Amino acid sequence: MSFPSDLDIAGRAMLQPLTEIAEGAGIPLQHLEPYGSGAAKVRLEAIDEMGDRPPAKYVVVSAITPTPLGEGKTTTAVGLGMGFSHIGKRGVIAIRQPSMGPTFGIKGGAAGGGYSQVVPMELLNLHLTGxxxxxxxxxxxxxxxxxxxxxxxxxxxxxxxxxxxxxxxxxxxxxxxxxxxxxxxxxxxxxxxxxxxxxxxxxxxxxxxxxxxxxxxxxxxxxxxxxxxxxxxxxxxxxxxxxxxxxxxLREAIKPNLMQTLENTPALVHTGPFGNIATGNSSIVADRLGIRMGDYLITEAGFGADMGAERFFNIKCRASGLAPDAAVLVATVRGLKAHSGNHRIIAGRPLPDAILDENPDEVHQGGDNLRKQLENMRIHGCTPVVAINAFPGDHDRDIAAIREIAEEYDARSAVSTHFTDGGAGATELAHAVAEASEEESRFEVLYPDDMSLRDKITTVAQKVYGADGAEFSPAAAKQLDSYEANGFGNLPVCIAKTHLSLSHDASLKGAPTGWTLPVREVRASVGAGFVYPICGDMRTMPGLGKSPALQHIDIDADGEIVGLS
CATH class of the missing domain: 3.30.1510.10 (Domain 2, N(10)-formyltetrahydrofolate synthetase)
Structure with a gap:
């Protein structure tokens, strides 16, 4: 029997009234503004009113450098949030709102997947609250x-x-x-x-x-x-x-959106900044609300730990004043084998047969990427937990190889089957994260505000990406001088580069060394509060493929949405 689609699973969800979700999370009901039955806005006044509640442990979910296979960060964040209820704790999830461009394009929706979803998934992926x-x-x-x-x-x-x-x-x-x-x-x-x-x-x-x-x-x-x-x-x-x-x-848009998971865990869905040229993280106001709603607040950072998590640490936490207690690093056997460079993987095409064979040596070879991302967590003083997102057919020795890599960096690891088993499949992960978050937090940002923009860029390139340094084109150097002359030099940096490699070159897998980060242009998002150097060709308007997802999305005779994934 085939595994049901995300839409089929979501359609069978037993939703609780959002008033019950809010009440269980301590949100005063006078600050709840229902948008139909599937979502509600939460007024910002609730943040101050809930200020005397004990703060939750703050957990960021990131991953190894993405591959075309997808490592499952959102699904893991949702599964972990639900998993806490299976160990007697209260989890809360904060994730980004998906853009409809990718939803109707190649990526599909962003509500999680399988039995670890935020629902209603149609509402989350299509307009939400506008x-x-x-x-x-x-x-x-x-x-x-x-x-x-x-x-x-x-x-x-x-x-x-x-x-x-x-x-x-x-x-x-x-x-x-x-x-x-x-x-x-x-x-x-x-x-x-x-x-x-x-x-x-x-x-x-x-x-x-x-x-x-x-x-x-x-x-x-x-x-x-x-x-x-x-x-x-x-x-x-x-x-x-x-x-x-x-x-x-934007007066209404600033209010976080409250939804729920398949297992009725509270989920805050708010904002969706681009992961390549912006932070790739959900909102600060959602986190300031969620930190008072339970025992653990799980938030997701886009792309790999060198991008979304680095920006979470050095831009989002700098602005919010919140400090993470633990970080989850999602890894898959297939993803690490892809980082060995031994396989040609194309999105939408069948996997090479060889990547499914048992090969722990190849996991260790591609594991250099996991090692570097674990190091990236450690240099920020954040305690990492490796979430092994397990797929049917994964071999025990391959999974053991991931655990061995985690042990090299004194990091906990846990196998999670949340996609197929929901929260129950994430109990080992929930225990590991709970233990990690009890360790003394030594979180610190990577660089001070008063460091020069050039030195901030070089620091991220060397310490996070593993580059030898950074080189600046004449145009970039002139722009940096102009920004500092105009008083923007105290802003953090958000380096725009490919998400498919630790480097600026998408073809370089694993943890490349012996390279220099080329900065060809620098732009300033002064309102948002960061400067973003551009390293490579960044597309800020995607295009549709030959067979985009929109071709399969429709309305059936009963008025129900079909084909959404």
Whole structure:
């Protein structure tokens, strides 16, 4: 008998009323705003009102460098949250809201999978409470104000060739990556080159994810830089007098969304900043709420530990003031074998037969990636636990090889079968995380605020990626000098590079050495609060493949969604 689809499993879920979920988590019901029966907004006032409750242990879930197979971070985060209830503890989950671009493209949804899902999965993956659209509207409001400013005389003196603010849309559409706007007659605006990014890549999304309150959001929106004058002076959203209107549009979107898992564990789903050029983490306000809702708050960081977790440590925790008690590093036998470099794996194609054979030596060979990611947890003072996300057919000796790698770094490990067995399959992992989180926390950020931007970039490259150093193009060097001259030098860095390697080169697997990180360009997300160097070709507007997921999504005769994965 074939394993049921995620949608079939989710459709059989026995949901509790969200008032019961909220009440069990200590959320005052007067601060709950239901959106139908599947989700509810939680007013920010609840954070202060729940402030006298003991804080939960704070656990971040990350992974080895991703492979086309997928390592299952979201599924593990959900399974672990449910697993705590099986050992007499109360878990709470905080995850990102998925973008509809990837949902209808190649990736599919992001509600977890199998018997470790947040439900209703259709609601989570399609619109939810409209936060994505609010971010789109707020971003494009700024775009409209910018072009109106140019049309009415450009009082600020913006250089048309140094405008950095584009437009966004929550859809995969490569034809919009680059565009010429303002065409037509004199009344149709000022012609100039521009383009579209996907909404998840918007600085507004990153700003929403990193703010700590509505007033903080308003101030951060005002600091957004839309472009520069010919003299190199930044022009902000505050100067365009649009930041207040943007904050009004986001007034409801700042409230975290409460949902539940298949086993009725509380789940906060809020914000979805792009993982390549932004933090790839859910919101600070969701974590500040969730930290008072149970015994353990489990939050997920996008991509591998060199990206999402590094940004969690050095950007998100720096802004929130929260410190993690433990970190989960998800690894799979197949993923580590892929990092050996011995197999050619293509997303959507059958796996090579050889990768399914028992081969602990190959696990150790690809295990260099796991070793480096364990080291990345340790250099931040965070206690790691290796979650061995087990698949049917995995060999005992291959799993034992992963445990051996964990032992090399004095890290706990646990086999988890949460995909097929739900929370019950994550009890070993829950015990291991509970033990790890009791150890004394020595968390620290990697670099101080007052370190130069060049040194911050070089520090991350050397200590986290394993590079010999960083080299800066003339354009990048000039941009760094400009940002520091404009007072942005105290910001943390968010290095935009491929997620498929510890390096900037997606073809380099495992833990490559003897290379230098090339920084070709540097941009500033001043509102969100970070500077992002670009190392490689970053696509901020995905395109649809030949056979995207949207071709299989439909409505049946009963009005039910089918084909969503």
């Amino acid at each position: 936060d994505m659209h609010a971010v789109t509207a707020a971003h494009n409001m700024c775009s409209a104000a910018l072009d109106a400013h140019l049309y009415h005389g450009n009082e600020s003196g913006l250089d048309l060739h140094r405008i950095t603010w584009r437009r966004v849309l929550d859809v995969n559409d490569r034809s919009l990556r680059n565009a010429v706007i303002g065409l037509g007659g004199r009344l149709d605006g000022v012609p100039r080159e521009s383009g579209f990014d996907i909404t998840a890549a918007s600085e507004v999304m990153a700003t929403l994810a990193l703010c700590t309150s509505l007033q903080d959001l308003r101030e951060r929106l005002g600091r957004i830089v839309v472009g520069y004058t010919t003299a190199g002076t930044p022009v902000t959203a505050e100067e365009l007098k649009v930041a207040g209107a943007m904050a009004v549009i």
